[in-house]
Amino acid sequence: MRSTIGIDSLALGVPRGHLDLRDLAAARGVPASKYLDGIGTHRMAIAAADEDPVTLAASAARRAFALSGLDPKEIGLCVVGTETAVDHSKPIAAFLHGLLGLPSACRIFETKHACFGGTAGLLNALDWIASGSARGRSALVVCADVARYAPGSPGEPTQGAGAVAMIVSERPRLIELDVGRSGAYARDVHDFWRPLHSKDAAVDGQLSVQCYLDALAGAYGEWRRDEPADAEPLARTCYHVPYGKMARKAHRRRRMIDGLDEASADATFAAEVASSLLLPAQIGNVYTGSLYVALASLLHAEARAIEGQRVGLFSYGSGCVAEFFAGRVAAGAGELVARLDLDAPVRASTRLTMAEYEAIRSADAGADRRAAPPSAALHLGASEQPVAFLGVDTADRRIYGLATPS
Ligand code: CAA
Numbered sequence: 001m002r003s004t005i006g007i008d009s010l011a012l013g014v015p016r017g018h019l020d021l022r023d024l025a026a027a028r029g030v031p032a033s034k035y036l037d038g039i040g041t042h043r044m045a046i047a048a049a050d051e052d053p054v055t056l057a058a059s060a061a062r063r064a065f066a067l068s069g070l071d072p073k074e075i076g077l078c079v080v081g082t083e084t085a086v087d088h089s090k091p092i093a094a095f096l097h098g099l100l101g102l103p104s105a106c107r108i109f110e111t112k113h114a115c116f117g118g119t120a121g122l123l124n125a126l127d128w129i130a131s132g133s134a135r136g137r138s139a140l141v142v143c144a145d146v147a148r149y150a151p152g153s154p155g156e157p158t159q160g161a162g163a164v165a166m167i168v169s170e171r172p173r174l175i176e177l178d179v180g181r182s183g184a185y186a187r188d189v190h191d192f193w194r195p196l197h198s199k200d201a202a203v204d205g206q207l208s209v210q211c212y213l214d215a216l217a218g219a220y221g222e223w224r225r226d227e228p229a230d231a232e233p234l235a236r237t238c239y240h241v242p243y244g245k246m247a248r249k250a251h252r253r254r255r256m257i258d259g260l261d262e263a264s265a266d267a268t269f270a271a272e273v274a275s276s277l278l279l280p281a282q283i284g285n286v287y288t289g290s291l292y293v294a295l296a297s298l299l300h301a302e303a304r305a306i307e308g309q310r311v312g313l314f315s316y317g318s319g320c321v322a323e324f325f326a327g328r329v330a331a332g333a334g335e336l337v338a339r340l341d342l343d344a345p346v347r348a349s350t351r352l353t354m355a356e357y358e359a360i361r362s363a364d365a366g367a368d369r370r371a372a373p374p375s376a377a378l379h380l381g382a383s384e385q386p387v388a389f390l391g392v393d394t395a396d397r398r399i400y401g402l403a404t405p406s
Contacts, residue, residue, distance in 0.1 A: 005129045005179055006172035006327055008138065009068030009336075010296055013060030013163040014283055014345045015051045017352040017360075018043040021157055027354050028152065035157045040244025040277065044284030046352055047146045047161040048360055049367040050388040053082050054095045054400060057144035058387045059345070060165035061100055064140075067340050070167055072100050076137030077128050078108045081118030081288040083194070083317075084145045085110060086368070086398060092144060099387060099400060102140070114192060115240055116317025118143030118164070118288035123182070123323070125168040130179045138169035143289035148200045151361055155203050158243045160284020164292035173336050174299065175311065175327045182325035183223025185215045192318035199364055208318060209246065215322035216250050216314060220257055223324040234326060236272050236302070237312035238294040241280040247273060247294070250314065275301035282346050291315050300342040304334025368392065372399040 020043055021035040036042055047056070057080055065072055080092040091110030096102070111117040111124075118141065125139035144163035149155030191208035194201045216239075237254065239247040251273045255265035279297035286293055291313060298311070306329050316322045352360075372391030388403035 003170055004172065004176040005126050005170055006168065006176040006330070007166045007174045008169040008172040009064045009070060009167040009340070010174060010292070010299070010342070011060050011063035011067060011165050011340065012279075012293065012296060012342060012345050013056040013058070013063065013144075013165070014045045014349055015047045015056070015161050016349060017048065017356070018045045018282075018349045019352050019354070019357045023354050024157055024357075028156070038245065039157055040246075040248065040281060041157060041284055042281045044157070044160045045162050045286075045349065046159070046357055046360055049363055049370065050390065050403065051161070052086055052389045053084055053144035053146060053163065054086055054092050054099075054398070055387050055389055056146075056161065056163035057092055057096055057142045057165065058099045058400075060144070060163040061096060061140060061142055063345070064165040064167055065100070068167060068173075068336075070138065072102050072140075074138050075102050075140045075167075076106055076134055077125055077139040078102055078106060079111055079121030079124060079139065079141050080109075081111045081116075081121045081141070081143045082145055083112055083114050083117060083287050084147075084199075085112070092142075095398070095400060096140075096142065113321055114317035114319050115242070115287045115290060116315050116321050116323070118292065119315035119317075119323060122166065122168065123325075126177055126179050129168065129170060134170075138167050141166045141168055143286070143292055145287035145289060147285040147287050148364065149203065150200045151358070154205050155201065158285050160286050162283050162286040162289055162293065164286070164289040164296065166292065173330055174303075174333050175295070175329055177327040178325060181223075181226065182323050183219045183221065183225070184321070184323050185218030185222065186321045187211070187215070189318075189320050191320060203318075209249070211318065211320050212240070212242075212246060212316050212322075213249065213253050215316055215320055216253055216324070217257060219314065219322040219324040220254050223326075224257070232310055234272075234312040235306055235309035236276065236298055237314065238276045238291055238298055239273070239314045240316040241277060241290045241294050242285045244277045244281050247277055247280075254314075279343060279346060282343075296342045299329070299333065299337045303329060303337040307331050307333055
């Protein structure tokens with residue numbers, strides 16, 4: 001029998017709080033319809049001072065293991081994609097290795113290329129398994145980011161925070177991915193960047209939209225060239241979602257490349273894309289994880305109905321690189337998805353007031369330099385309690401431990 005490789009389990013981790021974009025619109029003197037319809041986002045998840053890409057990654061990964069029944073000891077590769085790393089040298093994967101109790105015989109590292117870093121990890125994990133290096137083990141790929149733009153800037157309503165953890169293995173129970181068949185595109189461009197001294201991203205907003213669409217055309221064109229004429233069409237497509245409207249623009253462009261006129265291309269949006277944008281609209285941009293939040297949203301809404309069908313995936317990283325690839329929803333995925341309760345962390349999040357949001361943002365600059373309490377716990381053990389960033393010790397080492405119940 002042909003061996004299949006893909007995503008066996010998936011879980012999200014999001015911060016405790018979110019800002020409702022109607023509150024942001026009122027505070028910024030903008031009609032709420034601009035954010036809700038024009039941008040296509042309803043809420044954005046906001047990371048507090050004790051929440052960062054490590055705590056979000058740990059929370060997503062613990063859920064992925066707990067709900068799927070897989071043992072962390074079966075992991076031989078752990079890759080974390082992020083563009084909001086917590087240290088210039090020590091990777092988030094190393095913090096995760098300790099927090100999750102991964103085996104010592106394990107390759108661990110962090111990948112960066114703007115929002116593409118998680119996809120780089122995922123494609124690497126597929127190749128690692130296909131090459132035989134895995135020797136029966138699985139890979140843990142986590143995308144984790146806190147997306148920040150300057151308060152009051154056009155990018156502000158496109159912030160967000162969160163992580164997606166994916167366990168990648170042979171005979172996956174969620175989605176089988178086409179190994180060795182993707183269309184890539186790259187170009188040196190300054191559409192979005194984050195200087196080393198800044199926690200906020202800098203962006204040339206309108207240029208970034210154009211670069212995304214050019215990259216989509218390049219990557220999809222490359223992928224499409226190798227599609228046999230009688231290939232089964234893609235039933236759904238998930239895009240990188242910095243905000244919902246961007247995915248809508250991307251879908252129009254892709255279907256016009258297929259030869260549809262604008263109206264016909266737009267007419268396919270509701271069936272082929274809309275369900276993948278429900279969760280992103282509740283979380284905002286999570287950079288590396290955004291494509292996979294879209295995939296989670298699609299599976300959460302429709303897994304049972306699309307078992308056995310093909311799904312296209314488009315990943316974009318500013319700077320820029322993009323890749324278009326595809327997979328097939330596994331038989332039985334619907335039943336597993338019902339158990340994974342993919343949107344549970346989003347349902348549990350609470351609405352912040354504008355004043356709470358402003359306080360979190362103004363504390364951002366000093367958040368990484370808080371002194372950790374001397375008694376700070378270093379290891380999670382078997383506890384289900386959330387992990388928190390407790391502060392730094394006198395040598396600037398980041399300390400993680402159990403969150404104090406609020
Ligand atoms: N009601 C409904 N719609 C309204 C409206 C209203 N009252 N007012 C405006 N709109 C619509 C506009 O018509 C526009 O729609 P179209 O794009 O379909 O024309 C939409 O709302 C946005 O309006 P503007 O273009 O005027 O918005 P803006 O200039 O304030 O900013 C943005 C938009 C450039 C995306 C900005 O939010 C930004 O810079 N975001 C960060 C960068 C980003 O996300 N880029 C995406 C590509 S790069 C990428 O994908 C990587 C990544 O993750 C960052």
